[in-house]
Amino acid sequence: MKDPRSELCSKYIKIFLVVSCYWVVSIATVFVNKSLLSGQSVNLEAPLFITWFQCVVSFVICFTLSTTGGITGVFSFPKGSPWCKEVARNVVPLSIMFTLMIAFNNLCLKYVGVPFYFIGRSLTTVFNVALSWVLLKQATSMRCMLCCACIIFGFYLGVDQENVLGSFSLLGTVYGVAGSLMLSLYSIYTKKVLPSVNQEVWLLSYYNNAYSIIIFLPLIVMNGELSVLWNYNKFGSTFFWIQMIIGGVCGFAIGYVTSLQIKVTSPLTHNISGTAKACAQTVIATEWYNESKNTLWWSSNIIVLASSAMYARFKQLEMEEQAKKPIPEDRKSLV
Structure with a gap:
């Protein structure tokens, strides 16, 4: 028989x-993207490209x-094709949200510093509550509303202190904020689209990336990046x-490790881990870029981090x- 203590130790x-x-992949992805979007080594003013x-x-x-079919012994990948009309009809609207979400996130990272990046995208929880009420008619408890109010206050304080320190970027x-809004919309509509892909998150990611390749093309043109790409001299490097x-690869890896973390822990643990990771990321970024922040700036981060963790809890x-409540007899047949 297996030793229970040994099994528990292996699990931990x-x-x-x-x-x-x-943590490593998520933090590395932010720093890699920051280097690509605004670093001197790349120096390409084409964030959408x-x-x-x-x-x-x-x-x-x-x-x-x-x-x-995936990697043997690691994970299996579902088979599917994004070029099916039925699939495209169901997934393309969500892919538009996905495209705008990652575009706004990278544009935000281009214009703000990594230390402020978490605060700049901290309104996702607030938008989740607002959109759940508007679109799904789901009410939110008073204590969760208070957490959202604290997040908004922390966001305002962070923006104010960035302005005081002279590093604020309105754009x-x-x-x-736009990235937070699109992330909230994407999260809500993902629940509606998943049944059309047999609840396969990886398949949905595959389709989203396939359609985003096409959706991004007119956005690149409208953003005036064609002339930048034409005059860029490092394509041969x-x-x-x-x-x-x-x-x-980092963009793909973050999707995998996020799903893996939720699988081996829980959605709540993932939220707590993400919040703690954001705190570590902010500290690392201030040291890496040698930025000095005042007490109020750090207070804004603490307020947002604590409020987000409390909201998740x-x-x-x-x-x-809700799960413990008994189901009425007249509704049991519908469940």
Whole structure:
């Protein structure tokens, strides 16, 4: 018989490794994208093209895994094709939200510093509550509303202190708010679209990247990036393409480690881990870029982080209470 203590120890080691992997990949992805979008080594003023190329890399990886069925002994990848009319009709509207979401996120990262990036995109929870009420008619408890109010206050304080420190970017902040809005919309509509892909998250990611490659093209043209690309002189550089491919691989990897962390822990643990990761990311970024922040700036981060963690905890308690309620006899046949 297996030793229960040995099994428990193995489980904790696995959880530790997965959470650590999520932290490393997530933080590395932010720094890699920041380097690509505004670093001097790349120096390409075409953020949408860079984001488009990352979608191309993710699509190639997903296509390869879908063809091979995944990686033996690691994970299986569902088979499917994004070029089916029925699939396109169901998924393309969501893919538009997905495209705008990653575009706004990268545009935000281009114009704001990594330390402020978390605050710039901190309104996702607030938009989730507002859109759930408007679109789904779902009410929110008073304690969760108070958490949202604290998040808004923390966001305002962070913006104010960025302005005081002289590093505030209105354009980057607007992109951050827009990215938070699109992330909320994407999260809500994902629940409606998943049944059409047999609840396969990886298949949905595959389709989203496939359609985003097409959706991004007119956006690149409208953003005036064609002339920038035409005059760019580093397309022949091997180092440039290595950096671009690394960015694309990181974009794919963050999706995998996020799903893996939720699988081996829970959605609540994932939220807590993400919140703690954001705190570590902010500290690392201020040291990496040698930026000095005042007490009020740090207070804004603490307020947003604590409020987000409390909101996640309150939602979990509410879901547990809801699950314990008995189902009325007249509704049992409908469940």
